[in-house]
Amino acid sequence: MNSPAFRDWQSVQDEVLRRIRTRVWEPGAMIPNEADLAVEFGCARSTVNRALRSLAEAGWLDRRRKAGTRVAAQPIAKATLSIAVIRHEIEERGQKYSYQRVARTLSVPPLDVSAAMRMPAETVMLYIRALHLADDMPYALESRWINLQVVPGAQDEPFQNLSANEWLLRHAPYSDGEIAFSAVNAGEDEAELLACSEGAALFAVDRLTWDSDASVTKVRFLFAPGHQMRTKL
Amino acid sequence: MNSPAFRDWQSVQDEVLRRIRTRVWEPGAMIPNEADLAVEFGCARSTVNRALRSLAEAGWLDRRRKAGTRVAAQPIAKATLSIAVIRHEIEERGQKYSYQRVARTLSVPPLDVSAAMRMPAETVMLYIRALHLADDMPYALESRWINLQVVPGAQDEPFQNLSANEWLLRHAPYSDGEIAFSAVNAGEDEAELLACSEGAALFAVDRLTWDSDASVTKVRFLFAPGHQMRTKL
DNA sequence: AATGTTTTTATGTATGCACATATAAACCTG
């Protein structure tokens, strides 16, 4: 039946994936246990384990102790987007990157911002607005609130030539966070900065980052019309 | 120094992550090799390997044979979006799901569609347009082209009560594909179907799926205004 | 100094074994 012999976990993975795709093993169906597969493939159980674990992480399989392994009823529910630093994103496409600070103020953020960052309403924060350009065309508009209680050093930074994005990467503690994607209509000033018409549909990325309990920064990137985020499935 | 002793790979991972976050190991810096860490943590090298490999997959570390392991200079934030079947997405939020077919025709798709699907321009395909509703409010508009040469069975399906989305999951071969996210302004008919104003910014998800060389289906989901896709970072 | 060759080394992975753990299924027990 299986002459080729599967010596490494990747070839096992390929074979299992082939069986799933061709429906030798149907959606929702159980597949043989690791020990049996190891015998069939002529390799160690740990090799099969590696292959199946990897497929489970990718969403092709559902695994539970004792219950066994089954083909996911609903395949690939996972799209992994890599959110790069905008400068890299642009440079990788062979375009010239440039940066332009639009505003820098110390002020009290709107209520929804301070609430999202879980800070008292009257807290003064640093607000930075800047434009990222690709080949001198507006690419993305960054609007950011920085919590000076967490990153006091930011107060001394002009962010004139270096984006807050990159400065924070280097100086703020690494942290977890949330990210949200949505679509919004361009407001008057946004339209002007991004050189598009008012009301144009813009792709928006909102990021909120935390250092343990304290919110570090809240940022919104508005991308110029037509922007796409793509990924292999 | 390290009394706790790290016995399992998750605790090793936690400790390494802690050192990255607190900048004991700075962005871009090399970290000790697996063997040394194994000694320090009092565990086997394979355990350290498991932890570091996992962190590398998550984007925190860059690893290269012989060169060693370094902290990612720029942690590529990998946002893993789970693209669920829309019905599940709605039901999970405790809302009532309903489905409404808007159109079903056999016709020749626009040139950009047949081109993207790599099919001859004159190929007749099945076009389905349908509305997904949450608590009877428009939630998403699905517009889909189905390649009947790959899934001939679709021709006999009315898609009156069962969405093409779910039918294809059950009947089309599993496959790879691409997914793209963008923002578009609502057109006249789209606005009417989604009960929003014309020109409103809509979140768009375009998916193109393949079975080896043949394109199975191309679909665009337009979500009602305000829709967000969120994920932990 | 430019080029090609060898060595060294850190990660990558396969294996056999042991034990941990979740949990489905079988077995009570009232």
Place this chain on the structure above:
DNA sequence: CAGGTTTATATGTGCATACATAAAAACATT
């Protein structure tokens, strides 16, 4: 038969060992 307890089992993980492999570093050669 409902409810609780035990058992069996598939996955999950750790470890020691061995070897594979990529690529940096050292070395040799022209």
